[in-house]
Amino acid sequence: MKKSELTHLKSWFADYVSGYYTADSEYNRAIRLKEEHTKRVCNNIVMLGKSLNISEQELLLAETTALLHDIGRFKQYAVYGTFNDMNSKNHARLGLQQIGMHKILNVFSKYEKRLVAKAVAYHNAAVLPKAEDENTLFFIRLLRDADKLDIWKVFIDYYNEREKNPNPIIELGLADEPICSPQVLQTLKKCKTVRINDLKTLNDFKLLLTGWAFDLNFVPSFQTLQSHKYLEQLASTLPQSKEVKEAVKQALDHVIKCSGNFNKEINNESSNCFAGHSRNLVPFTDVYPA
Structure with missing residues (x-):
């Protein structure tokens, strides 16, 4: 994987997300929440990857999984008005559908496409796949850790400000x-x-x-x-x-x-x-x- 491919993917992501913003500020609040979350998960996974001394190629691949891990959230909120998978559809599956529909991984190698898809598919799974190679499992685990680290931050920030600025969207009813x-x-x-x-x-x-x-x-x-x-x-x-x-x-x-x-x-x-x-x-x- 080349750095230019990740740069292009980031540009595509920004354009894709911009299409979900509307004139409704409350609606936009939810979209922005996931856009900013994605950026921080990208930062987290790079930080973790460097701490684990993975290669530059692996860092690019790891950041790609982070960039796309919640791509299904935007369609989920646009269609269902919720981030609760139990009241809508699994956002990882929605993400894989969006990735396939927009053909954004077509320039990647077969192995890279499969690895990114697996990471997106299992970043929110109840259990990890049993019949999977250790390298793929490594990237899935790395993404799950990077994701959790930001989710903790998001909710702690929210609980600290909840009385002033409640947001039912993230309270799951x-x-x-x-x-x-x-x-x-x-x-x-x-x-x-x-x-x-x-x-x-x-x-x-x-x-x-x-x-x-x-x-x-x-x-x-x-x-x-x-x-x-x-x-x-x-x-x-x-x-x-x-x-x-x-x-x-x-x-x-x-x-x-x-x-x-x-x-x-x-x-x-x-x-x-x-x-x-x-x-x-x-x-x-x-x-x-x-």
């Missing part, structure tokens, strides 16, 4: 009640990611975001999460009950453990985390869409 569902708390205490079907309140969703720590893949991702204190900031918006504190502590302890300097403990199955440079390692935790 969940009830704003001062409770956390027992099933959600139990899942976190088991060091597992929360399933979307178990969500009943906004606090449940915050716990889902907290549990994403169990689905990170690389040491630089954990280190970035820790340095920005995203989980601590999320925790400050939750009810301060003993049960909530215990559940959040599981995630915080996991992040601390997996933020170390590539020691033996981090790549040991008993540590319940997958973190390192190697693209041949397999995560030992359950996964949930990013």
Whole structure:
């Protein structure tokens, strides 16, 4: 892949997204949210890739997956007026349809096209594909980490400003009640990611975001999460009950453990985390869409 191809793709992306803006400022707010998110995920994946010492060619390919990972979001919102996949269509599938319709990967090699398509398809999947080569899995995991790092930022920024500027678009229709569902708390205490079907309140969703720590893949991702204190900031918006504190502590302890300097403990199955440079390692935790 050439740098000029990525430059051309970025230009196409900007033109494509501009076609979704209207005279409705509230509608545009949703479109802008995803456009800006995409740009930050691109920055995140380059940062992670450099930290993992991948090649320039691999960096270009990684950034391409980030640029296109949410391309289906714009069509999703235009048609369904929501970013909730359960109330519309899977935005990854919509993205693949847009990629195919606009033939934007035609100049890429067969391998590159397949890898980008797989990354887009699985960036929000409940489980990773079993029959897949390790190189493709590496790029899928890298994208999922880059995506999560920005989603944490987006929601923390939103919760900090929610009283002044509420946005129902990103609240997924969940009830704003001062409770956390027992099933959600139990899942976190088991060091597992929360399933979307178990969500009943906004606090449940915050716990889902907290549990994403169990689905990170690389040491630089954990280190970035820790340095920005995203989980601590999320925790400050939750009810301060003993049960909530215990559940959040599981995630915080996991992040601390997996933020170390590539020691033996981090790549040991008993540590319940997958973190390192190697693209041949397999995560030992359950996964949930990013």
